[in-house]
Amino acid sequence: MGQLLRWTAATAAPQVEVALTHENVKLIANALGTPPPDVLNEVHGAGRLVAALCGAAKHARAHRDAGVDIVIAQGTEGGGHTGDVGSMVLWPEVIDAVPDTPVLAAGGIGTGRQMAAALAMGAQGVWTGSLWLTVEEAETPPSQMESYLAAGSRDTVRSRAWTGKPARMLRNDWTEAWAAEDTPDPLGMPLQFMVTSDAVARGHRYSEQAKDVMFNPAGQIIGRLNEVRRVKDVIYDLVEECIDTSERLAQLMQDSGS
């Protein structure tokens, strides 16, 4: 959750500097909005690439015009800050909006079938998030892991209750309390996070006690993540199923044509 504390220029700049001291950092991605010119210049100056997430075609064009190298189109299915247009509609819209820029598809991808669908629709690759919350290698605390493994695809909500901007997370007592009619509306960003940042940190530290009021960012694909797996097994299955899916589609087209 540490990255949530770095939402000002003053605290973000040193992060970029530290990242660039590591030679294996080839790409820096901006999750919220178009990265500012100084960040773009610094990263490009170091010979690395910049990516930026978007939830609308106009954001994709703004990213491209600013000099972003890779656009990540994230549909509403995705976890964390996300827009309200579904991946099935958003991906082709963004791909067509910035035809000369590589687009990665995000939002709802947890299996090779979804990966194949994204590639078929013209994405250059896929970007996954929730998939890594439930791997053995994740830093997810045990009680949060229980929440993630138990959640279904309908157990998430887009809420401003933690950061002030709409983000997808597991629905729990915290999100319900902020959504209630007799409680205040969340503030905007960054004010709401000033209200909640302490709770984020403590929730992570005392996750057992805080289980029902924790910040559990996750996309709707969390419904398919029901066991703890190793990263290498997840990757292997993704690739295998992607290939199988491609072959099924080719076979289907051949059968239909004959």
Added chain:
Amino acid sequence: MGQLLRWTAATAAPQVEVALTHENVKLIANALGTPPPDVLNEVHGAGRLVAALCGAAKHARAHRDAGVDIVIAQGTEGGGHTGDVGSMVLWPEVIDAVPDTPVLAAGGIGTGRQMAAALAMGAQGVWTGSLWLTVEEAETPPSQMESYLAAGSRDTVRSRAWTGKPARMLRNDWTEAWAAEDTPDPLGMPLQFMVTSDAVARGHRYSEQAKDVMFNPAGQIIGRLNEVRRVKDVIYDLVEECIDTSERLAQLMQDSGS
């Protein structure tokens, strides 16, 4: 909009009877919930098939257990009554939940790319709705057509403002008024529709004057529907692009493997 008035058993039954007198009616689809046993029996007795839409895996299982022949999995992108799980997550979830039942994919499909993606993911076919709102053959009144053609993918909202259940439609003065903090919340179904049905009928009749307060059900794919086209051209493009998409995916896999 006539079908909106047929939401009771008393008014639905004669509709089914009339439909079955036409020999070219091969399929009757239930848009909201599992069709009741008497409807299923009547349609099956006449040698026709029954389909039913769903927005969650548990609804798909209920449909199958009731004897529905075809399940239509509609993601949140779709127009009209729709759930909140995106197509990218919902489709494979439903396909896996009812492995022996044919599943059609719905929600966000307007081009052959989306159709190919759905088939690749294991759908037996696709189900489209918004796509037919802007064809030359549609009964869409001129001023409503203007609204549909002008809308972007972010101009829809899931609202209970017309029927009492969440349905996706164009955002306009009507939906905004019902969403305002200082106005009453919509009633449930069927009560809300008793409040609004007159407005639906009059809006359609005086669509010029009612343009900003009309019921304009539409999915997010409405953003890509920007000109009036003939049905045959739409179908032709769907099929052509679906084939092209399949070939692109096969080529991509081949290139990656070499």
